[in-house]
Amino acid sequence: MTTTEYNFAYLDERTKRMIRRAILKAVAIPGYQVPFGSxxxxxxxxWGTGGIQVTAAVIGPRDVLKVIDQGSDxxxxxxxxxxxxxxxxxxxxxxxxxEATLIQTRHRIPEASLAEGQVLVYQVPVPEPMQRLEPxxxxxxxxxxxxxxxxxxxxxxxxxxxxxxxxxxxxxxxxVNGRYVMSPSPIPKFDNPKMHMNPALQLFGAGREKRIxxxxxxxxxxxxxxxxxxxxIQRWDTPCAxxxxxxxxxxxxxxxxxxxxxxxxSDSDYCQSRQQADxxxxxxxxxxxxxxxxxxxx
Amino acid sequence: xxxxxxxxxxxxxxxxRLLAEQRRGDTGTPELSVRQIREQLxxxxxxxxxxxxxxxxxxxxxxxxxxxxxxxxxxxxxRAYRATLPRLGDSVALDTARMALDRRISATFxxxxxxxxxxxxxxxxxxxxxxxxxxxxRQQAAPAPxxxxxxxxxxxxxxxxxxxxxxxxxxxxxxxxxxxxxxDLTRAPLRFPADRxxxxxxxxxxxxxxxxxMAYSTQRGYAHSHPFVGEIRFGSVELELAPEELxxxxxxxxxxxxxxxxxNQFAGxxxxxxxxxxxxxLAFGHCExxxxxxxxxxxxxRADELGEPVxxxxxxxxxxxSHSDSLEASGFVQHLKLPHYVDFQSELELVxxxxxxxxxAGDHE
Numbered sequence: 001m002t003t004t005e006y007n008f009a010y011l012d013e014r015t016k017r018m019i020r021r022a023i024l025k026a027v028a029i030p031g032y033q034v035p036f037g038s039x040x041x042x043x044x045x046x047w048g049t050g051g052i053q054v055t056a057a058v059i060g061p062r063d064v065l066k067v068i069d070q071g072s073d074x075x076x077x078x079x080x081x082x083x084x085x086x087x088x089x090x091x092x093x094x095x096x097x098x099e100a101t102l103i104q105t106r107h108r109i110p111e112a113s114l115a116e117g118q119v120l121v122y123q124v125p126v127p128e129p130m131q132r133l134e135p136x137x138x139x140x141x142x143x144x145x146x147x148x149x150x151x152x153x154x155x156x157x158x159x160x161x162x163x164x165x166x167x168x169x170x171x172x173x174x175x176v177n178g179r180y181v182m183s184p185s186p187i188p189k190f191d192n193p194k195m196h197m198n199p200a201l202q203l204f205g206a207g208r209e210k211r212i213x214x215x216x217x218x219x220x221x222x223x224x225x226x227x228x229x230x231x232x233i234q235r236w237d238t239p240c241a242x243x244x245x246x247x248x249x250x251x252x253x254x255x256x257x258x259x260x261x262x263x264x265x266s267d268s269d270y271c272q273s274r275q276q277a278d279x280x281x282x283x284x285x286x287x288x289x290x291x292x293x294x295x296x297x298x
Numbered sequence: 299x300x301x302x303x304x305x306x307x308x309x310x311x312x313x314x315r316l317l318a319e320q321r322r323g324d325t326g327t328p329e330l331s332v333r334q335i336r337e338q339l340x341x342x343x344x345x346x347x348x349x350x351x352x353x354x355x356x357x358x359x360x361x362x363x364x365x366x367x368x369x370x371x372x373x374x375x376x377r378a379y380r381a382t383l384p385r386l387g388d389s390v391a392l393d394t395a396r397m398a399l400d401r402r403i404s405a406t407f408x409x410x411x412x413x414x415x416x417x418x419x420x421x422x423x424x425x426x427x428x429x430x431x432x433x434x435x436r437q438q439a440a441p442a443p444x445x446x447x448x449x450x451x452x453x454x455x456x457x458x459x460x461x462x463x464x465x466x467x468x469x470x471x472x473x474x475x476x477x478x479x480x481x482d483l484t485r486a487p488l489r490f491p492a493d494r495x496x497x498x499x500x501x502x503x504x505x506x507x508x509x510x511x512m513a514y515s516t517q518r519g520y521a522h523s524h525p526f527v528g529e530i531r532f533g534s535v536e537l538e539l540a541p542e543e544l545x546x547x548x549x550x551x552x553x554x555x556x557x558x559x560x561x562n563q564f565a566g567x568x569x570x571x572x573x574x575x576x577x578x579x580l581a582f583g584h585c586e587x588x589x590x591x592x593x594x595x596x597x598x599x600r601a602d603e604l605g606e607p608v609x610x611x612x613x614x615x616x617x618x619x620s621h622s623d624s625l626e627a628s629g630f631v632q633h634l635k636l637p638h639y640v641d642f643q644s645e646l647e648l649v650x651x652x653x654x655x656x657x658x659a660g661d662h663e
Binding site: 080137164188208210211249251 | 307309310377378380381384484485486487490491616620625626628629630631632636637639641643645646647648651652655
């Protein structure tokens, strides 16, 4: 495949226009799921086709694209999607959150704050937050229309009754702009507060389920909770073993056969930026750095 | 020490190379040509065209070659290609009564106008491995006898349902007022409730295995159906366009298709006398199993419209139509291969917390 065989960003202009119309409607009704004529993309459904179609519809030649999966720019799926857009658009790509105008993500929101003018595109597997409770779309559509979210609150209440706390750790439902309950996509609930009043435009694409929705800049996004059981995010007892961050989402890595673990930032750009900043600030002494890390491992 | 995982791109490129080697197999064996696949694996080509929604035997054969014979993958390749094609216009509705028939059988009438034409079928083969085929490149098909499996059909062969209709025994499906254009599922999302034209489009593209299982379930008590094969016909039919600027139609070629009309019992209702109802199946090329399964599922999905209770999965629109597409199903099932570190990390933390609360047994930390 070369760029000459396919249109800029793969999709034809009519399809892009259809998708942009869906996006405009989604922005006008924050949190509402807009059906759209999702196309078969050259990547499988469930692997980011919704996000890819949204990105393809909004990307322009001067955009700078960043693609992450699980917070990292280097996992195979992120690499694959970034290559797809490099081949079909020729735009510049980056791993730096601050340098990107357009960020496509799966399962994370970058740790670094986003700015006005940036667009964050989420890949969404299941756009309907109540699908596991009510699989029929005709029924959930009515519940959304009536803003009848008792089903979801009962589910959360049953968690509390059974476990003493809400047992949802990712894809934690949010109320957008005080109106629609929305799936934030399977980001950890740790990331939910970042959606609230974010200066960036947040777009959500579900290719297989053929839905697009959006959270416009500076929109209130509230994680569902109860007065006596307020929403809480995950916390770790240890800092990142590589950069020492205490404010980021940490992945657990098993480092030997005995099950020794270390915790490192899931956001690879955030982690590397912090390490570089450290090595510039302190006179570089790799030996002590390595020793310090080994100390953590041991 | 641990460093963040890098090298995804190199791994992907290496994987491409290995895949190409696997596809080619032993280079001492001559390479399979697209033409050979098209000519000698016709039924595979037909299935890929049907579920890929593109009538192009050459591209379907190419997709099968590229996919190393993985049919669902080949269908995916053809669909992705199809998504980039412009839609130039609508054809005139096919007139299947005017098909040039290669095969035509009815299970409802012993003989009927146009006759029974057995044609090429596996139906009455005895499924014994033919070891003669192991001795490759020697055998030649025996020349067809002058009078073969059936009599040559007339140019117009009336359809069984039309014959039943002469007595008013079968429901008719008049064209709705204004003949509204059907939804194009390749351009617009599936919405529920879906009308019959939309459902049939979905079923035509649906996975053969899924439809077969759903159809089978209707025969085993999950949705009572009492079906008879009114007719299965396979052959080629002319595809015509009626350009707006012309006042006549032009033929743009012939399509090979398989059509199945299933005839089902219907006890009647307060407003309608007892009569037979219909289920419909249509596929590109020779795909009888698919066309039959499709017609059974089509009939089951009409439960609502005919006032039958909707109790079994095969009668539930959202169940059948949301899960019939092999691309959607295969993609989402296989996406579980993708990294889920972050979600799993969140669950790990939760399970540890819940175990600690329950007594802290076996906690590593």
